Amino acid sequence: MTKHMDCKLEESAQKTESPVLQMQEGVLEDTGEDGISESFQLLQIDMECEHQERETLPTGSAAWCSKNVQRKQRHWEKIVAAKKSKRKQEKERRKANHAENPGICPQHSKRFLRALTKEKLLEAKHSGPRLCIDLSMTHHMSKKELSRLAGQIRRLYGSNKKADRPFWICLTGFTTDSPLYEECLRMNDGFSSYLLDIMEEDCFSLFPLETLVYLTPDSEHALEDVDLNKVYILGGLVDESIQKKVTLQKAWEYSVRTARLPIQEYMVKCQNGKNYHSQILAINQVFDILSTYFETHNWPEALKKGVSSGKGYVLWNLVE
Numbered sequence: 001m002t003k004h005m006d007c008k009l010e011e012s013a014q015k016t017e018s019p020v021l022q023m024q025e026g027v028l029e030d031t032g033e034d035g036i037s038e039s040f041q042l043l044q045i046d047m048e049c050e051h052q053e054r055e056t057l058p059t060g061s062a063a064w065c066s067k068n069v070q071r072k073q074r075h076w077e078k079i080v081a082a083k084k085s086k087r088k089q090e091k092e093r094r095k096a097n098h099a100e101n102p103g104i105c106p107q108h109s110k111r112f113l114r115a116l117t118k119e120k121l122l123e124a125k126h127s128g129p130r131l132c133i134d135l136s137m138t139h140h141m142s143k144k145e146l147s148r149l150a151g152q153i154r155r156l157y158g159s160n161k162k163a164d165r166p167f168w169i170c171l172t173g174f175t176t177d178s179p180l181y182e183e184c185l186r187m188n189d190g191f192s193s194y195l196l197d198i199m200e201e202d203c204f205s206l207f208p209l210e211t212l213v214y215l216t217p218d219s220e221h222a223l224e225d226v227d228l229n230k231v232y233i234l235g236g237l238v239d240e241s242i243q244k245k246v247t248l249q250k251a252w253e254y255s256v257r258t259a260r261l262p263i264q265e266y267m268v269k270c271q272n273g274k275n276y277h278s279q280i281l282a283i284n285q286v287f288d289i290l291s292t293y294f295e296t297h298n299w300p301e302a303l304k305k306g307v308s309s310g311k312g313y314v315l316w317n318l319v320e
Contacts (some may be wrong), residue, residue: 129168145238212256215233215260218260238282267303267307270314
């Protein structure tokens with residue numbers, strides 16, 4: 001009975017053997033001992049060939065990349081091809097435009113324009129008009145007022161960069177540990193690299209007093225011209241409570257000449273719903289007027305640039 005069971009187990013084991021083993025047994029039965037060594041030799045040769053093929057393929061070969069990597073590679077190649085095509089089309093467009101309009105100068109690169117702006121600003125430091133922003137009164141201002149002043153400084157500097165004949169800007173009475181300095185860094189990109197002077201000293205101790213002209217709307221004297229030998233001062237003061245004559249009193253304290261923009265000479269009050277009229281301007285608006293006048297020597301054009309309609313004034317020649 002034991003023999004019979006052993007025979008059955010052996011037969012079932014033979015039936016469940018894998019086809020590969022059965023095939024190998026068939027080969028062994030057919031070939032004998034010489035066939036065994038021959039089969040192993042062939043198998044070893046195949047494995048060596050496959051190993052050599054893997055070694056000869058480059059690391060980034062598509063044959064060994066996943067489908068995801070291949071898809072990303074194709075996507076990237078499409079992007080590169082599209083950029084090349086766009087650059088080629090833009091180059092052909094500029095060439096055609098230049099052929100149609102030979103008198104028009106080609107557009108300069110951003111790098112060239114930045115270098116040109118830097119050169120103009122540095123030249124203004126030695127030969128251009130000088131403008132001081134007196135920041136010695138900022139300790140009385142709230143955080144909201146400091147934020148507004150930081151924004152005005154940014155716009156003023158931006159206008160000066162675009163000017164054909166820029167001023168040299170000095171921020172005086174300005175310390176790097178002040179709340180205003182922190183606000184300028186927070187609100188103005190690249191503020192630390194602005195091409196201007198930042199000085200802790202007061203403007204009255206930096207320049208000869210006879211060269212200073214403090215611009216204040218409370219002055220009795222209208223500004224007639226921009227003199228290269230003068231240093232013009234703007235009070236860096238944003239005061240929502242509108243305290244009058246603060247800058248005028250400071251100029252009187254140091255016996256410095258004062259002047260106001262000639263708004264009264266070239267503009268008149270216009271009617272508005274709030275009956276509001278004011279000659280108090282932000283420092284960037286005052287600068288736009290000075291800069292425009294310095295380039296055009298035309299006060300009406302300059303005042304139109306900086307005095308908005310909300311101030312309640314219009315040029316006298318525009319009144320019907």
